[in-house]
Amino acid sequence: MSFQVFGIAVSRGVAIGRAVLVASSRVDVAHYFVAVDQLQAEFDRLLRARDAVALELETLKAELPEDAPHELAALLDVHLMLLHDEAFTGGAGQWIFERHYNAEWALSAQLEVLARQFDEMEDDYLRERKADLEQVVERVLGALAQALGDAPAPITPRDFAGEDPLLLVAADIAPADMIQFKRSVFRGFITDIGGKTSHTAIVARSMDIPAVVGTREASRLIMQDDWVIIDGDAGTVIVNPSPIVLEEYRFRQRQSELERARLAxxxxxxxxxxxxxxxxxxxxxxxxxxxxxxxxxxxxxxxxxxxxxxxxxxxxxxxxxxxxxxxxxxxxxxxxxxxxxxxxxxxxxxxxxxxxxxxxxxxxxxxxxxxxxxxxxxxxxxxxxxxxxxxxxxxxxxxxxxxxxxxxxxxxxxxxxxxxxxxxxxxxxxxxxxxxxxxxxxxxxxxxxxxxxxxxxxxxxxxxxxxxxxxxxxxxxxxxxxxxxxxxxxxxxxxxxxxxxxxxxxxxxxxxxxxxxxxxxxxxxxxxxxxxxxxxxxxxxxxxxxxxxxxxxxxxxxxxxxxxxxxxxxxxxxxxxxxxxxxxxxxxxxx
The missing domain is CATH 3.20.20.60 (Phosphoenolpyruvate-binding domains)
Known part of the structure; x- marks a missing residue:
C-alpha cells in the first residue's frame, strides 16, 4: 500500500531507493560496513555472542533454586527459544551478507523487522513477547560489546555492485554516525526529528543528497526494504509508490542531474x-x-x-x-x-x-x-x-x-x-x-x-x-x-x-x-x-x-x-x- 509522510525539506532533489532502518536502542549500537572478505567472520562473531548469551541463560536456569517461581524458568525458556530461532540469527545474517552491516547493526535491523511482526499479532500474550525479544537483543549486543577486539575494521564503500540504492531512515542520526555514513552507500536521509539547521540536515546538504527531517513517524511507519521516494524539494516521503509515480520522480531525478551538470x-x-x-x-x-x-x-x-x-x-x-x-x-x-x-x-x-x-x-x-x-x-x-x-x-x-x-x-x-x-x-x-x-x-x-x-x-x-x-x-x-x-x-x-x-x-x-x-x-x-x-x-x-x-x-x-x-x-x-x-x-x- 502506498502512503505519504510529510516533514521538513532540508536538502533539495529526489532520491529513490530501499529503506534502511536504524532502530533506536537502549544500548548504543555502532553502524558501519564490513569488507566482503570479512563477512563470514562477522557472522561468526554474531554466533559466538549468541552462544555466550545462551550459555549464560542455561546456567541461570540450571542454578534456579527449587522454590523459584515456575514462571521464571518458563521466561528463560522463552528467551532461549527466541535466541535459537532461525528468524533471529538467520535474519541478522542476511543483513550481514547482503548489506555488509556489522553484527550490531544487523541485529538491531532484524529486531526492527521482528518487532513489527509481534506488533501485528492478534494474540495479546504473543504480542507482549516483543519485550522479551528486545531483552534478548540487548543481551547479545552486550556480549558483542564485551568482545570488541574481534570486530573488523569499519569500511565505508561508495556502493555495492548489484545493490538497489539505499535510503537511511531513523528517529535521529547522531553526528558521529553521520560521519560514518558520509561517504557510504546512502542516497538520502529521513529522520523523525530535526529542523532545517539540525546536524543531519547540514550534513545531508554537504553530501548533496536529498533529505527530509521532522517527519515524527517515519521510522515507525516505514519498514525495512520498502521502496521509498524522498522529495527533498517538497519535504515529502512517498512509501511504496505506484509505477506511474515512480516514473514521474525518476524523470525529475534525471532533470536534477542535468541541472547539476550545467552548474558544474x-x-x-x-x-x-x-x-x-x-x-x-x-x-x-x-x-x-x-x-x-x-x-x-x-x-x-x-x-x-x-x-x-x-x-x-x-x-x-x-x-x-x-x-x-x-x-x-x-x-x-x-x-x-x-x-x-x-x-x-x-x-x-x-x-x-x-x-x-x-x-x-x-x-x-x-x-x-x-x-x-x-x-x-x-x-x-x-x-x-x-x-x-x-x-x-x-x-x-x-x-x-x-x-x-x-x-x-x-x-x-x-x-x-x-x-x-x-x-x-x-x-x-x-x-x-x-x-x-x-x-x-x-x-x-x-x-x-x-x-x-x-x-x-x-x-x-x-x-x-x-x-x-x-x-x-x-x-x-x-x-x-x-x-x-x-x-x-x-x-x-x-x-x-x-x-x-x-x-x-x-x-x-x-x-x-x-x-x-x-x-x-x-x-x-x-x-x-x-x-x-x-x-x-x-x-x-x-x-x-x-x-x-x-x-x-x-x-x-x-x-x-x-x-x-x-x-x-x-x-x-x-x-x-x-x-x-x-x-x-x-x-x-x-x-
Whole structure:
C-alpha cells in the first residue's frame, strides 16, 4: 500500500531507493560496513555472542533454586527459544551478507523487522513477547560489546555492485554516525526529528543528497526494504509508490542531474558581480579529506573547518596534538595556498562527544546543552586541551594561510583569555622549535550579545564570521533541532536581518573582514540579500557553491544595495525581497 509522510525539506532533489532502518536502542549500537572478505567472520562473531548469551541463560536456569517461581524458568525458556530461532540469527545474517552491516547493526535491523511482526499479532500474550525479544537483543549486543577486539575494521564503500540504492531512515542520526555514513552507500536521509539547521540536515546538504527531517513517524511507519521516494524539494516521503509515480520522480531525478551538470561548468568562472565586485566563495568542511571536494567545487578557500569532528568516535579519548596537527596540515596543503579558517572545537548541543567524554565534561544532566558548557566555554574550562589544539593549529600555519575562528563568544573577558592563551602557545612553540606564521584571529557572531557589542569585539580581532544557524536560534529563542517549533525558525525575521546587516556594516566600517558561514550563505534565496547588505565573503558546503555562484554572476550589487532599505523596513521582508531584489538581477543565463 502506498502512503505519504510529510516533514521538513532540508536538502533539495529526489532520491529513490530501499529503506534502511536504524532502530533506536537502549544500548548504543555502532553502524558501519564490513569488507566482503570479512563477512563470514562477522557472522561468526554474531554466533559466538549468541552462544555466550545462551550459555549464560542455561546456567541461570540450571542454578534456579527449587522454590523459584515456575514462571521464571518458563521466561528463560522463552528467551532461549527466541535466541535459537532461525528468524533471529538467520535474519541478522542476511543483513550481514547482503548489506555488509556489522553484527550490531544487523541485529538491531532484524529486531526492527521482528518487532513489527509481534506488533501485528492478534494474540495479546504473543504480542507482549516483543519485550522479551528486545531483552534478548540487548543481551547479545552486550556480549558483542564485551568482545570488541574481534570486530573488523569499519569500511565505508561508495556502493555495492548489484545493490538497489539505499535510503537511511531513523528517529535521529547522531553526528558521529553521520560521519560514518558520509561517504557510504546512502542516497538520502529521513529522520523523525530535526529542523532545517539540525546536524543531519547540514550534513545531508554537504553530501548533496536529498533529505527530509521532522517527519515524527517515519521510522515507525516505514519498514525495512520498502521502496521509498524522498522529495527533498517538497519535504515529502512517498512509501511504496505506484509505477506511474515512480516514473514521474525518476524523470525529475534525471532533470536534477542535468541541472547539476550545467552548474558544474561554472567551476572555473570567477565569482564577480555584473558591476565588478569580486566575491569570495569559501567552503565549510568537517574533515581534512573534504578539502579536495572544496577545490573541485571551485572554492577559493575554507571558511569553516569544523574541528570538533576530529574529536568524535574516539571512545572518550581526545586527539593528540600531533594527530590534530596532521589533520590541519593535510587540509591546508590540500587547499594549495588558499586560506583555511579553523574553528576551535564546538562540542555540546547537537554535537556531543561520546558518552564517556560527555560525562567527564559535566554535560550528562544539562537540561539545555545549547545554553550550557559548550564551544569556547568548554575550551576555556579545559585549558590544557585548548592549548593543545591551538598549538596544532599554529604549527599547521607553517604550511599555508591559516585563520583561527572562535565559536560562541559573548564576553570581552573571553576574548582577553583567548589572546592570553594564544601568547602562551606561541611562546611554547618558539621554545620547542616549532615553526609557525601569523594567524589571523576571528570570532563567530552567533549570540545576539556579540552582535550588539560588535564594535567592542572588533578592537581585539582581525575578522568576524556570522554563524546564522545559532544566531537565528538564540535571537528567536527556538531550538533549531526541535521539529515542534521548527516552523518558527525564520531566517527572514526582521530582527535576524537587522542583526546580520548591522554586523556586516560595522565590520566593514572598521576595516575588518566579515563572512557568513551559516546555512544562509549557501541558500541561493539569500544570495542577493546578503550582497545588498555588503557581504563579499560567503562560506558554504562545497555542493552549494555552483548555485550561489550563478546568483552572484547575475547580480548587480549597486542596484541590490539601493533596494535594501525597503526590504529591511518591510513587514514582509521575504515578499519584499522577492519583488525588489529580483529587479536587480539579470535573467540572462550563464554558460
Amino acid at each position: 561548468r561554472l567551476r572555473h568562472t570567477p565569482a564577480v558581480t555584473l558591476d565588478g565586485e569580486q566575491i569570495e566563495l569559501h567552503a565549510n568542511i568537517e574533515m581534512p579529506a573534504d578539502a579536495e571536494a572544496a577545490v573541485t567545487a571551485g572554492a577559493t578557500g575554507v571558511g569553516l573547518f569544523r574541528s570538533e569532528f576530529l574529536f568524535m568516535n574516539r571512545e572518550g579519548e581526545l586527539p593528540s596534538e600531533d594527530e590534530q596537527f596532521a589533520a590541519y596540515k593535510a587540509a591546508v596543503e590540500a587547499m594549495r595556498g588558499m586560506p583555511v579558517t579553523i574553528r576551535t572545537v564546538d562540542v555540546g548541543a547537537d554535537k556531543p562527544l561520546d558518552r564517556l567524554t560527555v560525562n567527564e565534561l559535566r554535560h550528562e544532566h544539562v537540561l539545555n546543552p545549547a545554553m550550557g558548557l559548550r564551544a569556547i566555554r568548554w575550551s576555556l574550562a579545559e585549558p590544557s586541551m585548548f592549548r593543545q589544539q591551538l598549538r596544532a593549529i599554529y604549527r599547521a600555519s607553517a604550511f599555508g594561510k591559516v585563520r583561527l575562528l572562535i565559536p560562541m563568544v559573548a564576553h570581552l573577558s573571553e576574548v582577553r583569555q583567548i589572546l592570553e592563551t594564544v601568547k602562551k602557545v606561541q611562546q611554547q612553540l618558539t621554545d620547542a622549535g616549532h615553526a609557525y606564521t601569523r594567524v589571523e584571529l576571528g570570532v563567530m557572531i552567533e549570540i545576539p550579545a556579540a552582535a550588539v557589542m560588535l564594535p567592542l569585539l572588533l578592537r581585539h580581532v582581525d575578522f568576524v564570521s556570522i554563524g546564522t544557524n545559532d544566531l537565528i536560534q538564540y535571537t528567536l529563542a527556538i531550538d533549531r533541532a526541535d521539529e515542534a517549533v521548527a516552523h518558527l525558525y525564520d531566517p527572514w525575521h526582521p530582527a535576524v536581518l537587522q542583526l546580520i546587516h548591522q554586523s556586516i556594516a560595522q565590520a566593514r566600517a572598521a576595516g575588518k573582514g566579515v563572512s557568513v558561514c551559516g546555512e544562509m550563505a549557501g541558500d541561493p534565496d539569500f544570495t542577493e540579500l546578503l550582497l545588498a547588505m555588503g557581504l563579499r565573503s560567503f562560506s558554504m558546503h562545497p555542493s552549494q557553491i555552483p548555485a550561489v555562484k550563478q546568483r552572484v554572476l547575475r547580480a548587480d550589487s549597486l542596484r541590490l544595495a539601493a533596494a535594501l532599505t525597503r526590504v529591511l523596513e518591510s513587514e514582509d521582508p521575504r515578499g519584499t525581497a522577492e519583488r525588489e531584489l529580483a529587479s536587480a538581477r539579470t535573467g540572462t543565463a550563464v554558460h
